Amino acid sequence: ASLYKIDGWGAPYFSVNSSGNVTVRPHGTQTLPHQEIDLMKVVKKVSEPKSSGGLGLPLPLIVRLPDVLKNRLESLQSAFDLAIQSQSYGSHYQGVYPVKCNQDRFIVEDIVEFGSPYRFGLEAGSKPELLLAMSCLCKGNPEALLICNGYKDAEYIALALVARKLALNTVIVLEQEEELDLVIEISQKLAVRPVIGLRAKLRTKHAGHFGATSGEKGKFGLNTMQVLRVAKKLEQSGMLDCLQLLHFHIGSQIPSTTLLADGVGEATQIYCELVRLGANMQVIDVGGGLGIDYDGSQSPDSDNSVGYGLEEYASAVVQAVQYACDRKFVKHPVICSESGRALVSHHSVLIFEAVSASAPVAQTMSSFGPGFHYLAEGLTEDAKSDYRNLTAAAVRGEYDTCLLYAEQLKQRCVDQFKEGSLSLEHLASVDSICELVSKAIGAYDPVRTYHVNLSVFTSIPDFWGIGQQFPIVPIQRLDQRPVVKGVLSDLTCDSDGKVDKFIGGETSLPLHELEGEGGVGGEGGYYLGMFLGGAYQEALGGLHNLFGGPSVVRVSQSDGPHSFAVTRAVPGLSCGEVLRVMQHEPELMFETLKHRAEECGHEEEIARAALVSGLARSFHNMPYLATTMAAAAAFCAN
Ligand code: PLP
Numbered sequence: 028a029s030l031y032k033i034d035g036w037g038a039p040y041f042s043v044n045s046s047g048n049v050t051v052r053p054h055g056t057q058t059l060p061h062q063e064i065d066l067m068k069v070v071k072k073v074s075e076p077k078s079s080g081g082l083g084l085p086l087p088l089i090v091r092l093p094d095v096l097k098n099r100l101e102s103l104q105s106a107f108d109l110a111i112q113s114q115s116y117g118s119h120y121q122g123v124y125p126v127k128c129n130q131d132r133f134i135v136e137d138i139v140e141f142g143s144p145y146r147f148g149l150e151a152g153s154k155p156e157l158l159l160a161m162s163c164l165c166k167g168n169p170e171a172l173l174i175c176n177g178y179k180d181a182e183y184i185a186l187a188l189v190a191r192k193l194a195l196n197t198v199i200v201l202e203q204e205e206e207l208d209l210v211i212e213i214s215q216k217l218a219v220r221p222v223i224g225l226r227a228k229l230r231t232k233h234a235g236h237f238g239a240t241s242g243e244k245g246k247f248g249l250n251t252m253q254v255l256r257v258a259k260k261l262e263q264s265g266m267l268d269c270l271q272l273l274h275f276h277i278g279s280q281i282p283s284t285t286l287l288a289d290g291v292g293e294a295t296q297i298y299c300e301l302v303r304l305g306a307n308m309q310v311i312d313v314g315g316g317l318g319i320d321y322d323g324s325q326s327p328d329s330d331n332s333v334g335y336g337l338e339e340y341a342s343a344v345v346q347a348v349q350y351a352c353d354r355k356f357v358k359h360p361v362i363c364s365e366s367g368r369a370l371v372s373h374h375s376v377l378i379f380e381a382v383s384a385s386a387p388v389a390q391t392m393s394s395f396g397p398g399f400h401y402l403a404e405g406l407t408e409d410a411k412s413d414y415r416n417l418t419a420a421a422v423r424g425e426y427d428t429c430l431l432y433a434e435q436l437k438q439r440c441v442d443q444f445k446e447g448s449l450s451l452e453h454l455a456s457v458d459s460i461c462e463l464v465s466k467a468i469g470a471y472d473p474v475r476t477y478h479v480n481l482s483v484f485t486s487i488p489d490f491w492g493i494g495q496q497f498p499i500v501p502i503q504r505l506d507q508r509p510v511v512k513g514v515l516s517d518l519t520c521d522s523d524g525k526v527d528k529f530i531g532g533e534t535s536l537p538l539h540e541l542e543g544e545g546g547v548g549g550e551g552g553y554y555l556g557m558f559l560g561g562a563y564q565e566a567l568g569g570l571h572n573l574f575g576g577p578s579v580v581r582v583s584q585s586d587g588p589h590s591f592a593v594t595r596a597v598p599g600l601s602c603g604e605v606l607r608v609m610q611h612e613p614e615l616m617f618e619t620l621k622h623r624a625e626e627c628g629h630e631e632e633i634a635r636a637a638l639v640s641g642l643a644r645s646f647h648n649m650p651y652l653a654t655t656m657a658a659a660a661a662f663c664a665n
Pocket of ligand 1: 125128176276278279280314315316317318365366367368369562
């Protein structure tokens with residue numbers, strides 16, 4: 028566990044049990060030992076065939092843990108409650124979940140349900156997000172906020188106003204000045220009094236990757252001149268009382284509370300100025316940015332971590348708002364945050380299987396090439412002399428000289444091969460010798476490639492897109508010291524489809540040798556987990572090579588005979604479904620192939636029927652590698 032820093036990034040939700048498997052502590056620090064969920068047991072339950080009592084779902088797999096989600100939400104709430112209480116702050120905290128982080132229906136529904144006692148709401152940034160937030164909040168606390176961010180057209184604004192008519196506590200946050208005219212016009216037409224917020228463009232700049240659009244020249248929000256014009260226009264329209272919220276967002280993963288307090292302080296000054304100008308200000312919305320510790324370092328200098336926890340974050344926000352308001356004798360506002368990453372990252376674990384690994388050097392020596400004695404035949408005189416010099420240097424133990432001759436020999440042989448005067452077996456022998464020499468003098472790169480049944484583009488897009496690192500760990504055999512260093516190579520035909528950077532700046536991951544045949548249920552399989560990927564990855568992931576999303580299961584802690592219950596299980600997109608996304612029509616495709624099978628007529632009736640039913644099955648199966656022969660066997664008549 029210490030090798031993978033699980034105690035750092037995983038606390039308090041992930042640890043390793045006495046069997047060497049990664050376990051989930053679903054209620055964080057309040058988890059009792061018998062409530063821990065062994066992830067290997069979940070893999071077994073989910074992937075074993077139905078005939079053996081499993082759910083028969085293929086990997087890769089996303090395991091959602093609603094208990095962890097609930098714990099995160101409650102921890103965020105109690106961090107603010109504590110800060111508010113201990114600093115005698117005069118109002119309360121009321122968060123919203125930005126659905127862009129993961130729009131999955133069950134995540135949003137869970138958040139609305141778990142957040143209901145705390146008036147926890149939702150944030151939307153587009154029309155479909157608004158539609159889903161509206162319908163989910165119908166079941167939520169009526170005071171929960173529905174924050175409407177993002178660029179808006181007339182339809183978006185009309186929808187947000189309709190949401191107010193439906194008694195949802197909706198706030199239209201102006202992202203651009205032009206939106207105001209639409210809000211005034213449409214609210215009059217719909218005869219509804221809007222609640223308006225505005226997004227301020229702060230001077231405070233977050234220097235990290237996620238802050239690229241913050242600061243004075245940032246992409247979003249209103250500058251001081253625009254803020255003043257909005258206030259004036261609202262006053263002229265007799266609607267200044269509608270302006271009630273000030274929002275800002277300086278980027279995700281804010282590295283330190285110093286930067287945070289700077290931003291919150293600046294925003295609170297604007298808030299106080301709006302109060303002075305007569306707006307009916309009620310809420311300060313500090314946006315997202317509450318970061319998480321992907322590498323366990325808790326360091327503001329790491330690209331994959333932040334230098335604070337939930338308590339420090341909440342305390343810094345409350346203190347900065349309070350300080351600025353008190354100096355201006357302004358009533359303390361309700362504090363809202365749009366914390367997405369910090370809320371949903373932990374509750375989702377991606378599990379995938381390593382299906383094969385590149386061979387170690389010793390194996391290469393025995394598996395390829397006909398042996399050294401054979402080499403001399405067919406080589407040019409120069410190459411023969413390199414080979415003799417190489418062996419002589421090896422006998423003398425002069426390894427650097429060996430390497431020199433090995434490289435020279437290799438180059439000569441490659442040239443010979445290219446002109447057609449050397450066989451593939453000869454070249455393979457030379458390659459094996461060169462690898463052996465490199466290994467002997469320590470120049471050989473010992474990092475092996477593990478092939479994983481996964482698409483990086485679909486499941487870890489932020490690794491590919493922005494180089495973000497996530498903790499990746501084998502979920503079993505952690506009681507055995509890993510002996511191999513490896514990088515992960517995915518299924519796509521793309522050289523970017525690999526993971527070769529890991530937390531802590533590592534360029535390889537400690538791994539175990541693969542054992543047995545692999546396969547379902549964890550018998551011989553080697554399973555890895557990617558943790559903390561619950562935010563953004565699913566929403567951003569694409570269909571490169573037509574690999575769709577993984578299967579998804581919802582796993583709750585249970586006091587029954589097992590420590591967990593699978594309360595929902597959904598397979599990933601089938602081949603037919605991913606084809607449909609790209610406008611293909613699987614039914615027609617199948618008909619075409621079936622027709623061709625009949626036309627080709629050289630198969631017997633039974634064999635042809637098997638072939639056709641195998642084709643039908645292929646449209647229903649998932650695009651990922653199957654670990655059994657079942658799908659291939661379906662094509663055979665017996
Ligand atoms: N609010 C807004 C306006 C955002 O753009 C974002 C994401 O960048 C968030 C909230 C969520 O931020 P985070 O995931 O850092 O909490």
